[in-house]
Amino acid sequence: MEAGMHATPALHEHDSDDHIHPPPEGFIRKYVFSLDHKVIGVQYFITGILFMLIGGSFAELIRLQLWKPEGAIMSHEAYNVVYTMHGTPMVWLVLIPLVTGAIGNFVMPLQIGARDVAFPWLNMISFWIVPLSGVVLFSTLLYGGAHAGWTEYPPISLQDGVAGALWCLSIILVGVSSTMTGMNFMVTIIKMRAPGMTWTRMPLFVWATLATALMNMIATVALSAALLALFLEHVYNVPFFDPSRGGSPLLYQHMFWFYSHPAVYIFILPAFGVISEVLPTFARKPIFGYKMIAFSSMAIAILGFAVWAHHMYPSGLAPWIQTPFMILTFAVGVPTGIKIFSWLATIWGGRIQLTVPMLYALAFLITFTFGGITGIFLASVPANLHEHGSYFVVGHFHYVVGGGAVFGFLAGLTYWYPKVTGRMLDERMGKIGFWLFFAGLNLTFLPMHWLGLEGMARRYASYEYFAKTHPDSVFWNQFATVSSFLMVASVALLAVNLIWSLRHGKLAGNNPWGARTLEWMISSPPPYYNFKKIPIVYDRPYDFGEPLPYRNLDHETDPYPAPTRASLAGPAPFPAGA
Amino acid sequence: MASAVKPLGLQAVEARYNDVERHYAETRDIRLLGFVFFLISDCVLFASFIFAYMYLRVSAPAWPPFVDGHQLPWFDTAFAALNSVVLFGSGVTMHFALENWKHLNKQKFNAWLLATIVLGIAFLLGQAHEWSLIKTTWQGSSMGASFFTLTGMHGFHVFVGVIYLTVLGFQANRGVYTGSKYFGLTAGTLYWHFVDVIWVALFFLFYLW
Numbered sequence: 001m002e003a004g005m006h007a008t009p010a011l012h013e014h015d016s017d018d019h020i021h022p023p024p025e026g027f028i029r030k031y032v033f034s035l036d037h038k039v040i041g042v043q044y045f046i047t048g049i050l051f052m053l054i055g056g057s058f059a060e061l062i063r064l065q066l067w068k069p070e071g072a073i074m075s076h077e078a079y080n081v082v083y084t085m086h087g088t089p090m091v092w093l094v095l096i097p098l099v100t101g102a103i104g105n106f107v108m109p110l111q112i113g114a115r116d117v118a119f120p121w122l123n124m125i126s127f128w129i130v131p132l133s134g135v136v137l138f139s140t141l142l143y144g145g146a147h148a149g150w151t152e153y154p155p156i157s158l159q160d161g162v163a164g165a166l167w168c169l170s171i172i173l174v175g176v177s178s179t180m181t182g183m184n185f186m187v188t189i190i191k192m193r194a195p196g197m198t199w200t201r202m203p204l205f206v207w208a209t210l211a212t213a214l215m216n217m218i219a220t221v222a223l224s225a226a227l228l229a230l231f232l233e234h235v236y237n238v239p240f241f242d243p244s245r246g247g248s249p250l251l252y253q254h255m256f257w258f259y260s261h262p263a264v265y266i267f268i269l270p271a272f273g274v275i276s277e278v279l280p281t282f283a284r285k286p287i288f289g290y291k292m293i294a295f296s297s298m299a300i301a302i303l304g305f306a307v308w309a310h311h312m313y314p315s316g317l318a319p320w321i322q323t324p325f326m327i328l329t330f331a332v333g334v335p336t337g338i339k340i341f342s343w344l345a346t347i348w349g350g351r352i353q354l355t356v357p358m359l360y361a362l363a364f365l366i367t368f369t370f371g372g373i374t375g376i377f378l379a380s381v382p383a384n385l386h387e388h389g390s391y392f393v394v395g396h397f398h399y400v401v402g403g404g405a406v407f408g409f410l411a412g413l414t415y416w417y418p419k420v421t422g423r424m425l426d427e428r429m430g431k432i433g434f435w436l437f438f439a440g441l442n443l444t445f446l447p448m449h450w451l452g453l454e455g456m457a458r459r460y461a462s463y464e465y466f467a468k469t470h471p472d473s474v475f476w477n478q479f480a481t482v483s484s485f486l487m488v489a490s491v492a493l494l495a496v497n498l499i500w501s502l503r504h505g506k507l508a509g510n511n512p513w514g515a516r517t518l519e520w521m522i523s524s525p526p527p528y529y530n531f532k533k534i535p536i537v538y539d540r541p542y543d544f545g546e547p548l549p550y551r552n553l554d555h556e557t558d559p560y561p562a563p564t565r566a567s568l569a570g571p572a573p574f575p576a577g578a
Numbered sequence: 579m580a581s582a583v584k585p586l587g588l589q590a591v592e593a594r595y596n597d598v599e600r601h602y603a604e605t606r607d608i609r610l611l612g613f614v615f616f617l618i619s620d621c622v623l624f625a626s627f628i629f630a631y632m633y634l635r636v637s638a639p640a641w642p643p644f645v646d647g648h649q650l651p652w653f654d655t656a657f658a659a660l661n662s663v664v665l666f667g668s669g670v671t672m673h674f675a676l677e678n679w680k681h682l683n684k685q686k687f688n689a690w691l692l693a694t695i696v697l698g699i700a701f702l703l704g705q706a707h708e709w710s711l712i713k714t715t716w717q718g719s720s721m722g723a724s725f726f727t728l729t730g731m732h733g734f735h736v737f738v739g740v741i742y743l744t745v746l747g748f749q750a751n752r753g754v755y756t757g758s759k760y761f762g763l764t765a766g767t768l769y770w771h772f773v774d775v776i777w778v779a780l781f782f783l784f785y786l787w
Contacts, residue, residue: 118608183615191608221619225626229727238716238723240630246643246720251633255626 023528035120040127041106047131048098051089058086063481069467069474079461080147087150092174093134095405099270103412104209110519111203113194113535118187126180133173140166154241154249168231175224182216185209196537203517203541207294208273211301215262223259253315257308265304269297271408275361278411279343281515282358283350286542289342296335303332313384322381329379340369356430360411363438367403371396392452398445418512422524423505426497433493440486447476516541521553606761613765617772624776631724643719650714655785661704662781668697669774676767691747698740705733728780735773742766
């Protein structure tokens with residue numbers, strides 16, 4: 001054996017086909033414990049949507065409770081459980097699986113011209129932890145439920161008993177899953193890009209996924225550590241957060257927000273990436289400021305680690321700590337602004353096709369910017385002290401997450417649905433659904449801003465005393481409740497559309513949108529191995545009107561893909577002389 | 579607008595793509611990078627608890643803290659220093675083990691690896707003794723909470739490392755690793771050094787600060 005240790009392996013006829021494995025057989029290997037990133041992406045999608053239905057139902061329970069100032073449908077204790085079980089699954093079991101898990105898994109390897117992620121087994125395990133943690137999370141309801149909101153601040157959360165410990169366990173599991181996904185994606189993007197795809201030729205969604213993966217890899221472990229400490233305090237009575245034995249409740253807030261502020265970027269950055277793909281495709285124009293958009297994603301990821309204490313101004317931080325965090329939080333507005341203006345410049349003068357993904361992307365620009373601006377209010381210490389405990393924060397947060405991450409996700413879903421299934425979504429249902437969601441979101445969360453500024457406190461099961469001094473608040477709460485059902489209708493319509501189009505949608509063809517990233521160069525749905533020959537990349541994918549920057553594609557496609565029946569629904573994607 | 583086809587060195591790209599050696603090296607690099615990322619994230623886990631310890635210590639009115647009106651004693655440095663030497667020594671022996679593997683000297687590799695495992699077990703026994711010397715409990719004070727959690731996590735990593743190195747030793751002798759394919763040994767060595775480095779931080783924080 002020793003003699004052969006440094007022998008070089010025999011050179012054999014090497015072809016790219018060598019690394020194509022035969023597809024798995026049998027239902028279990030194909031659809032349940034699949035190693036294929038595309039199947040795993042769809043699994044994440046289904047799981048995330050199911051949890052979204054549960055989390056959304058809890059949201060509607062909140063809205064119904066606030067129909068009357070004294071609380072319409074449930075006890076105050078039950079209300080605490082309900083808003084906890086709205087926030088927790090929505091953040092960890094819906095947004096993160098949907099934006100990083102589903103879209104990231106399905107699209108990213110295709111866009112970099114890879115056959116799979118770097119560690120398919122790890123990917124499978126990462127996915128299966130998510131439903132498991134969902135089961136653990138909802139099992140807390142059997143033990144009376146967690147009461148302390150999605151942040152689970154001690155000492156209140158320490159009164160939750162078994163439910164609190166299970167809550168910690170569940171989120172630790174999600175954290176482990178996210179961390180593994182983050183490492184997997186980092187390695188995939190760094191090491192497995194197609195030849196010729198240099199850093200500045202990557203599609204912008206890949207840049208966004210890279211920034212997200214970095215945060216997943218680092219910040220999520222800090223969350224797991226915070227919850228591990230809380231878990232130890234629950235189960236073994238270890239005094240990390242108990243002041244009577246030298247612990248500090250503020251320590252938990254530091255540890256928690258060190259993750260959970262990056263977490264909001266974990267769900268917004270992939271949405272940024274989606275928007276950067278959708279806007280140039282439907283404006284038929286190259287993206288404006290490619291490098292600025294790419295690097296600002298990384299800047300947001302890095303700055304995101306330095307702003308966590310802006311969630312803690314009312315907790316009594318020393319002013320010398322508050323001020324730098326305020327300035328750093330303002331600084332996050334700079335890379336975000338760079339993105340917004342780059343996107344505006346991208347669509348400026350473009351030949352805009354108002355398809356459903358484009359509608360979501362344009363709505364994203366409006367609502368996300370609105371949420372970002374109220375975020376600047378909240379970053380400022382003096383304003384924050386007034387607004388923090390109020391519905392203003394709820395409004396701000398839902399504009400950023402609903403109008404940002406969810407619109408980005410829906411843009412991505414409607415954009416890549418033809419690639420996933422090979423069929424187009426129904427355009428009319430999609431447009432009705434979009435307008436319902438857009439109206440519902442704005443009409444539900446906009447009134448919360450002025451309710452909050454007038455002093456309506458968040459997380460309260462009733463607002464009797466507030467309603468006595470502000471009688472109009474009853475109207476606005478009922479208005480928000482009614483409006484929120486527009487979103488329910490939109491989600492129902494989306495579900496119908498997704499299922500109906502699976503059978504009856506128009507055939508999509510390889511490239512229904514006339515887009516230029518690599519995933520559109522292969523069939524829809526993509527074959528098991530993605531690319532039979534690994535393509536060679538020559539340029540960025542955004543130069544509309546130029547020949548495609550790829551060689552060695554599986555089947556030489558027309559550089560100007562013929563418009564299909566579906567893409568003809570809008571203006572022709574390649575008008576003469578474009 | 580940029581010209582569509584840029585001069586790219588197509589031949590270089592294709593040569594790279596068809597190169598078998600390079601392909602193997604890349605798969606190894608992929609695993610190595612993944613392992614390094616795992617270590618980085620593991621490092622964040624320790625860093626979080628180290629932050630917790632520093633935060634509690636700095637914000638405490640007195641350190642060591644008072645429990646039932648009595649101030650706790652400082653941790654005893656002497657024995658921990660001795661035990662640290664054992665662990666750092668195991669890092670050195672592991673380095674020699676891998677170097678000997680690279681130089682095809684399997685007997686020396688086995689000897690150094692065995693030495694590493696023995697030193698690792700010795701460190702764990704030393705830690706057990708150290709724990710018995712501590713005057714506070716896990717539940718009793720923030721000092722105890724941080725100390726037992728951090729050294730417990732570290733001890734668990736050493737324990738896993740001892741098992742890991744033992745498995746690697748058996749694998750190496752069964753001929754799992756050949757030629758330039760010894761990624762597992764590289765990873766095991768990296769892991770062991772990582773455990774050492776974490777201990778440097780913990781030793782400084784608990785015994786020298």
